[in-house]
Amino acid sequence: MTVRRAGAALALVLALAGCGTAEPPKAAAPAPAPASVPVTVPFKGLRPTSVKIPKIGAESSLLAVAVKPDGSISVPSVRTPMQAAWYKLSPVPGDVGPAIVLGHVDGDKKPGIFFKLKDLAPGDEVDIDRSDGRKLKFVVDRVTQVPKDTFPRDAVYGNSAKPELRLITCGGAFDHAEHSYKDNIVVYANLADA
Structure with missing residues (x-):
């Protein structure tokens, strides 16, 4: 599967996850992922271990998360909102x-x-620090706020010829009926000196 197809699935599950407003429902028992849930290269151990953004004072270890059997993304608990996560079906930074x-x-x-x-x-x-000891610096290229129903899947998840980083959270107005923000904030960054 391509990163693009995995990205389409992630866009759907991000909308369902609520980005910190409600914890996704828990599956009754683990089950294999449905055939309709795309995957990319399996996670083999190399991973990012932390993220730090000096300008905004953000610093966190990184959990490795993927798509749960019910199709939603496994995100850190909203009870620990300062915990960030790496989507392990995307490339390692x-x-x-x-x-x-x-x-x-x-x-x-x-x-x-x-x-x-x-x-x-x-x-x-x-x-970004990685489990192999590499310390990487990414430089922000642009920041966008987009409605969740028009999430730019190709721009965010499309294949690229160089190392890139996407930081994603929720933003915009809060929809109390849906218990979710209406938009996503997406930061696009490139590896420095790449």
């Missing part, structure tokens, strides 16, 4: 392609790790 890092905008009535993500601007830096 520093490898070719768009690596995906997710974080809550808020949760448990507190700001989340990506509460100020919308304040980033081109030229700002994002540091």
Whole structure:
């Protein structure tokens, strides 16, 4: 499967996850993922271990998450809104392609790790450490706020010829009926000196 097809599934599950407003429902028992849930190269151990964004004071270890059998994304608990996660079916940061890092905008009535993500601007830096000891610096290219129902799947998850990073959280107005924010904040960044 391509990163693009995995990205389409992630876009759907991000909308369902609520980005820090409600915890996804728990499956009764583990089951194999349905055939309709696309996957990419399996996770083999190399992973990012932390993210740090100096401009907004964000720093977190990174959990590795994927798509649950019910099709929703396994995100960190809203009870720990300062915990960020790497979508392990995307490339490892520093490898070719768009690596995906997710974080809550808020949760448990507190700001989340990506509460100020919308304040980033081109030229700002994002540091990622990996389990192989590499310390990577990404430079923000652009920041967008997009409605969830028109999420730019190809721009966010489309294959690329160089190492890239996407930081994603919720934003915009809060829809109380859906218990979710109406938009996503997406930060696009490139590996420095790549």
